[in-house]
Amino acid sequence: xxxxTQSPEALRLQEGESSSLNCSYTVSGLRGLFWxxxxxxxxxxxxxxxxxxxxxxxxxxxKATLTKKESFLxxxxxxxxxxxxxxxxxxxxxxxxxxxxxxxxxxxx
Amino acid sequence: EAEVAQSPRYxxxxxxxxxxxxxxxxxxxxxxxxxRQILGQGPExxxxxxxxxxxxxxxxxxxxxxxxxxxxxxxxxxxxxxxLGDSAMYLCASSLAAVGQPQHFGDGTRLSIL
Numbered sequence: 001x002x003x004x005t006q007s008p009e010a011l012r013l014q015e016g017e018s019s020s021l022n023c024s025y026t027v028s029g030l031r032g033l034f035w036x037x038x039x040x041x042x043x044x045x046x047x048x049x050x051x052x053x054x055x056x057x058x059x060x061x062x063k064a065t066l067t068k069k070e071s072f073l074x075x076x077x078x079x080x081x082x083x084x085x086x087x088x089x090x091x092x093x094x095x096x097x098x099x100x101x102x103x104x105x106x107x108x109x
Numbered sequence: 110e111a112e113v114a115q116s117p118r119y120x121x122x123x124x125x126x127x128x129x130x131x132x133x134x135x136x137x138x139x140x141x142x143x144x145r146q147i148l149g150q151g152p153e154x155x156x157x158x159x160x161x162x163x164x165x166x167x168x169x170x171x172x173x174x175x176x177x178x179x180x181x182x183x184x185x186x187x188x189x190x191x192x193l194g195d196s197a198m199y200l201c202a203s204s205l206a207a208v209g210q211p212q213h214f215g216d217g218t219r220l221s222i223l
Contacts, residue, residue: 004151032209043113043200043214044152051209087151095208096165097142099151 002027006100013107021073021103023088033071036087078107113215115201121221127189130218134203143186144200196222
């Protein structure tokens with residue numbers, strides 16, 4: 001069964017303290033892995049799509065990477081405005097989106 | 110940037126009542142999704158449309174939930190009768206294609222059942 005697991009569930013960082021969020025997946029024939037940011041009371045905001053192992057995408061302080069079993073979202077020198085829940089989703093051969101439960105990031109000034 | 114529009118933003122109703130949510134996807138997006146998100150969890154797919162046709166409603170509680178997208182554009186999700194356990198955020202998303210394309214989400218409807 002297709003599955004997505006995100007870790008840690010919550011992460012507290014000091015401003016400027018770089019770290020990584022993990023998304024482990026099992027899926028039949030990966031057709032895409034997606035990262036989203038979700039602020040409280042809002043819908044998820046699309047960040048990145050990754051399609052194949054070795055692929056990397058960057059946006060400001062965020063960098064997403066992909067291997068055959070997991071994806072990492074690296075946050076370099078985070079700022080308080082980066083505080084949010086980060087969601088990972090995959091789509092496989094059955095054309096269904098599976099979301100993880102997210103990592104809640106809190107960046108303290 | 111074009112957005113997915115949802116209304117209402119908040120809905121409070123009593124159990125056993127009927128409730129409806131509306132979604133207008135990004136123009137040109139053929140695929141539309143309804144999700145339910147419980148606090149602290151990821152979104153769970155309820156129903157997926159390709160144009161006006163349902164392509165996946167395997168997780169939709171069909172005894173009380175219904176969804177339609179009559180002209181292949183906007184969509185309505187209905188619950189009747191509502192139960193206490195239906196309290197959640199209901200999110201609508203759309204994408205250009207069903208496979209390999211990112212979904213773009215609206216800001217959802219926060220439903221509270223009293």
